[in-house]
Amino acid sequence: MPATEILRPAPYGPSVTLPAPHPEGADFPLSLARTPTQPGAPLADVLAEIQNLAASGRIRSLLDHHGAIYFQGLGLESPHDFSEFAHAFGWVAHEDIGNPVRRTVLAKNVATANEGPNTQPVYPHNEFGLSPHYPAYVMFYCGVKYQLFHPNGPRDQTSSAGTTVLQAYGLHVLDTDDVETAREKIENEIRRLPTATWQWENQSQSNALGDLRVWNVLPAVRDHPRTGKPSFFNNVVSRHLNALQNDTLEPPHINKEGKYQPPCFYGDGSPIPREYLDSAVEFINQTRSLVSWTAGDVILLDNHAVQHAREPWTG
Incomplete structure (x- = not known):
């Protein structure tokens, strides 16, 4: 995939290379991450890039080749942010009909995956594979x-x-x-x-x-x-x-x-x-490092994170 201004292909440990008959070099999932020079790009810029990639057919082409795309470092902080990201692809929202699992709506077209008891396993499956009315795309997000x-x-x-x-x-x-x-x-x-x-x-x-x-x-x-x-x-x-x-x-x-x-x-x-x-x-x-304190010593900790660093330091 050609590099874009914000998103670039990036290594992702859990990815596996799918064997034949899948296309050669089909990493599942393909990972796209923010470039090091754009780690704090505004969400609006990320959404605009997704819109361009979707409109050009690149998203569909990547899905055809890899089957899944893992977006890293987007900085989504809430269900509302996730909703905006999902809608940037321009797809028609799926309407649940006969949904067998209980879900809680968190934002527009965003809901929990399953409100069932955590004592019950969720086995591998296709989303709505038991119904003729199934979504063409599924996105997951968590914190x-x-x-x-x-x-x-x-x-x-x-x-x-x-x-x-x-x-x-x-x-x-x-x-x-x-x-x-x-x-x-x-x-x-x-x-x-x-x-x-x-x-x-x-x-x-x-x-x-x-x-x-x-x-x-x-x-x-x-x-x-x-x-x-x-x-x-x-x-x-x-x-x-x-x-x-x-x-x-x-x-x-x-x-x-x-x-x-x-x-x-x-x-x-x-x-x-x-x-x-x-x-x-x-x-x-x-x-960990077990520091032995002496009067007058100072320790400075790098406490950065994309969604956290608002002030340069605190004492």
């Missing part, structure tokens, strides 16, 4: 899901490891604000996080504002903006070890103090198998 609980409480609360609603999102809330105004200001702060969803809980006469539960779905692996290399950039391991220490790995994830303290989940809310998390912990143990 990891974090949940944080913020109880209502004062700004100077120090008795808990977590933060209160006001400490987390109450920067612009005044003591004279009524409940409706305070909530509006808090929710406006949450909206600054593009993937966040939330709900208020436990409202009562003595807790008029209520407690706050916030979810964020984020990619577990992100590209470094300068090197273009993938980085395991997340809080999955810390949430796992925290839950392990407090004996809250398994539902209902309630600690000895009666507080909900879950590990990290997949983006659809399903649990991440413990063996995956234990492997990540072991890898970190093998590669």
Whole structure:
């Protein structure tokens, strides 16, 4: 495939070269990644390039040759971004008729793959292969899901490891604000996080504002903006070890103090198998550097990730 301004063919470890009778050099899937010089290209530029590739017939030609295309480092941060990306190909959206699995709609023509119990295996299959009405193209996208609980409480609360609603999102809330105004200001702060969803809980006469539960779905692996290399950039391991220490790995994830303290989940809310998390912990143990601190020393950490680096540093 000729190089384009933003997307170029890139090595992808899991790809396999299909044998005959497939075409020679048929890598499955073919990987297209952002070029190192364009790791932070605006989503609009990526969408424009997809539109051009689709309109020229290149996407269809690549699918004919390889069967699947894996797009790396696109920087999609939400179901809405994924929806825009999918619609950039110009295809007619599939309408489910007689869908045998339960799904949750997350954005326009975007839904979870299957809401069935994770105890049931999903065997290899073709999408809607049991029906004469099946989609011509299928796209998958995923992240990891974090949940944080913020109880209502004062700004100077120090008795808990977590933060209160006001400490987390109450920067612009005044003591004279009524409940409706305070909530509006808090929710406006949450909206600054593009993937966040939330709900208020436990409202009562003595807790008029209520407690706050916030979810964020984020990619577990992100590209470094300068090197273009993938980085395991997340809080999955810390949430796992925290839950392990407090004996809250398994539902209902309630600690000895009666507080909900879950590990990290997949983006659809399903649990991440413990063996995956234990492997990540072991890898970190093998590669960590145990620094011996001396007064006056400074350590500077490269904390870059495409969707994360807003400020040059923090202290």
